[in-house]
Amino acid sequence: MRVQVDMTKCQAYGLCAEEAPEVFDLDEWGYPVLADDVVPAGQEPSVRRAVGACPAQAIKTTD
Amino acid sequence: MRAETVVGPTGPTSMPAGSRPLRVRVWPGLSERAALLGPGLPWPAPPAPGPDLEVPDPERLDPERLDLEALAELAEAAELRGRGGAGFPFAVKLRAVAEQAGRTGLAPVVVLNGEEGEPASAKDRVLMTLNPGLALEGLRLVAAALGAETSYAYVSDPAARERIAAAGAVWPGPGALRVVAAPSGYVSGEETAVVRWLDGGPAKPTHKPPRPYESGVAGRPTLVGNVETFAQLARLVRRRTEGDGLTVLLTVGTDRGEHVVVEVPDDRTLGDVLAWLRVDADEVLLGGFFGRFVSTGTRGRPLRELASRAHPDVLGCGIVLALHDTCxxxxxxxxxxxxxxxxxxxxxxxxxxxxxxxxxxxxxxxxxxxxxxxxxxxxxxxxxxxxxxxxxxxxxxxxxxxxxxxxxxxxxxxxxxxxxxxxxxxxxxxxxxxxxxxxxxxxxxx
Incomplete structure (x- = not known):
């Protein structure tokens, strides 16, 4: 699974980092930083939760 | 087909009081046939090869039945890269749009991007003003090769847009040419901002992917190209002569308010250009506001190399900003x-x-x-x-x-x-x- 954040939509709610802290880190302004767009094995469920939790609907995944 | 001019916001067309003329110079010895800023081509160029059409393989490059792969190979052999700043290989872009059109069955869209958002650049407006037919010839060749049904010219400057619209009045096809008034701004020439504006939205970039080649204007595979890039392509196809390589358009400016747009063979070095123009500033910002301070070694490198991104100091959209005084x-x-x-x-x-x-x-x-x-x-x-x-x-x-x-x-x-x-x-x-x-x-x- 791959993940990307549409930065034109992201509003720095930070829920992605709560749902999937192993995948989403937050910068000093609260915007997510992805170490890698490939989701580490086993992290898929938490990334799906992050996609559902994002109020800005800014997170997209592809298989 | 006739060009349809979409009337939009207009700006000042008269010169500000007291402003100096903008000088345009072509490298001494650059043949008139080779120069973008030279006497120009007949526009539209006649379909049959003639004295002005010294092409290596005229059959395959006849715009009436143009072979996409022939055009891509020509661009590839000449190492033609986008001249809007990103320096992306043009042949790769061309093939990507064609492949996507084949996959989706959608006719592509081609856009001449004349929104020169970098304040220290003027080469595209100069080119559109002096030689609008050459840019349109490049647009037409690409549209024909891709089988596009609609081509756009996206230009914010009213005077340059008038020149393009006037030349576009004899647009020979394929399909229609729409000359669109673009909003001016640093981001409005970015390719996804162009697509968004042509689709009726604000001229602001969107998230990638999808890139325009995948899904652009009205969801169609779209090629957005810089004015100079199209003109370079037209010259390659129409005026290819032995020993004439690509040229580079540069806007050379200083912090003392001097500006000149020049055309230089791409085998000359940055140092050659500065010496020719007698610009002796110690500090040069290359690439404008997307630029880098050049190292001493960079001055000795040919422009072709600086356009290729093989070197960290890149030409970008061709701005050479010399700082005499400014820290x-x-x-x-x-x-x-x-x-x-x-x-x-x-x-x-x-x-x-x-x-x-x-x-x-x-x-x-x-x-x-x-x-x-x-x-x-x-x-x-x-x-x-x-x-x-x-x-x-x-x-x-x-x-x-x-x-x-x-x-x-x-x-x-x-x-x-x-x-x-x-x-x-x-x-x-x-x-x-x-x-x-x-x-x-x-x-x-x-």
Missing amino acids: PVSAVAQVLRYLDRENAEQCGPCFKGIPAMAGVADALAAGTAGAEDVQRLAGWGTSLRGRGDCGTLDAACGVVTSLLEQRADVVARHLEAPCGWCADHPERPEATAFAVPWPAEIKEER
């Missing part, structure tokens, strides 16, 4: 303030990160920054790169990193006290002080 720390602070004002206010890392970097650059110029501030600046210059959805944040990171890495000695001195120039300019000038005054009277010097 590089101040120049970076000025550029960052400009980018802070001109960004699309869409991506947080950009609209938060640029003012943060600008604040430190301002403090550095004022002599009030400490080593830890410079460390934070260096961190942002690296960590923020690639985190916006267009190039604006990368432009900011680029000038910051260039200053810190290539002018480390100047930065270190500002930790002690501001330099003479910075001390004398506590109210720093706007970065638009580096802009080419426009509209301008074009003065061709032969």
